[in-house]
Amino acid sequence: MAEPTLAEKKAQLEADVQALGVTPVWVRAREREGSGGGQPRGLGETSRPLVLPWSTLYPLLLRAGEVITMGEDAFRRAFGGYQIVMPEERAVAHRHSFSAVRFAVLGDGLGYTTSNGEQMFMEPGDFMVQPSMCWHDHGNLGQEPVVWMDFLDIDLLLPLETGMSEGWPNDDIQPVTHKEGFYGDLYGNVRPARLIGAQLNSIADSPPMTYKWRDTLPMLERMAADGEHDPYDGVLLEYANPVTGGPTLPTMRARIQLLAPGEETLAHRHTGFVRYNCVQGEGVTTLDLEDTTELEWGLRDIFRVPSWRWHRHKNLSKTEPAILFSIGYSPMAETLGLYREEAAPAGA
Ligand SMILES: [Fe+2]
Ligand SMILES: [Fe+2]
Structure with a gap:
């Protein structure tokens, strides 16, 4: 041939x-x-x-x-x-x-x-x-x-x-x-x-x-040690805009989060899709509260949570933290007053 x-x-x-x-x-x-x-x-x-x-x-x-x-x-x-x-x-x-x-x-x-x-x-x-x-x-x-x-x-x-x-x-x-x-x-x-x-x-x-990893990783670890914690995202840090101290840019925000070994977050949903890539570890992000869809991720995998879908994250390792980078357009929606976020009902 x-x-x-x-x-x-x-x-x-x-x-x-x-x-x-x-x-x-x-x-x-x-x-x-x-x-x-x-x-x-x-x-x-x-x-x-x-x-x-x-x-x-x-x-x-x-x-x-x-x-x-x-x-x-x-x-x-x-x-x-x-x-x-x-x-x-x-x-x-x-x-x-x-x-x-x-x-x-x-x-x-x-x-x-x-x-x-x-x-x-x-x-x-x-x-x-x-x-x-x-x-x-x-x-x-x-x-x-x-x-x-x-x-x-x-x-x-x-x-x-x-x-x-x-x-x-x-x-x-x-x-x-x-x-x-x-x-x-x-x-x-x-x-x-x-x-x-x-x-x-x-x-x-x-x-x-430039936000160097050699600064970001120790910051995540220090914050974890200091008890900084979000129930939906674990240790959740944002790359702040150096002028405003607000979102990374007026149109988009970038975040880095750490899930402790074995951590499973609560579920929430918000407007606008979020795209993640796994920087360290492995885990699963579960979409929806019934008839769930599981997004399994490991090192360098990319995954996307669509707008307004319930989601929770789980670190599958019992010994190592998992780290996720994420990016989305929510600052633009916030500027227009269109951003919404909601916690899942207790026990969901
Ligand atoms: Fe370019
Ligand atoms: Fe979320």
Whole structure:
């Protein structure tokens, strides 16, 4: 049998990804172009519960690394929530009205994203925020594939007809003008006096930020030891916006939570889907109070809890904590007064 052509390999990859119930980012971009742009994806995908095991995703990501050329075929070689950047690849700089967040899951620390002049290197567990209109380009200086979780507020902005983007002059990368940690220092607990009381008049007023895993993990552990506890989510921390102290960005919030060994939370429900990825451990998230659906998850698996579905989390290990990263659009709903949250009836 003849070796499949590159076009056939691409088509087969796209079919295999879509069989998981998700659409590759580059296919969505192609569809938007075909429809004249501005078409929201709607609730087709996000209204369904979903589990994407790492064992299924990673081989597909590696295949994408081989057959999908960055820049030519895809701006983001991403699907199911993860993006892969192969060794020695780099993307050109650009910016857009969509804000992006990234949570690194795989790599040797030599993957980076440069944000408004700061080259932010990413180790697994690092979380990065690139607010609206922040110049960014990324690459991988290492010899191992780099994978991070990607999330943009594109589905919120397109229906508002506010999507726009531009490239760096001459399709180049941007110069590195700040040392690593610059924005974190600028917006740290001791900051330039001129920034005290700064306002967030637009998302673009928010700085790009890196929240390092080497800070986040000890914080989770200290909070657990200090008895910090939410009955629905265990130890629940949020990546605060450095300007407002409020949600990560006005459109989306990112959280990290720890479930103690053997912990099973109470059930609640809230508006807006939440997408999780498992950073450590294994567990099960149970949807609904009757005729339940169980979403089982382990290391680097992605799962999604749809809007307004009862859910509870359980750490399946009796000895190790489980850690989940999550992301959703609830700040936008809160701004409009549309966010609702409800506890399940006692004993449910
Ligand atoms: Fe981008
Ligand atoms: Fe929840």
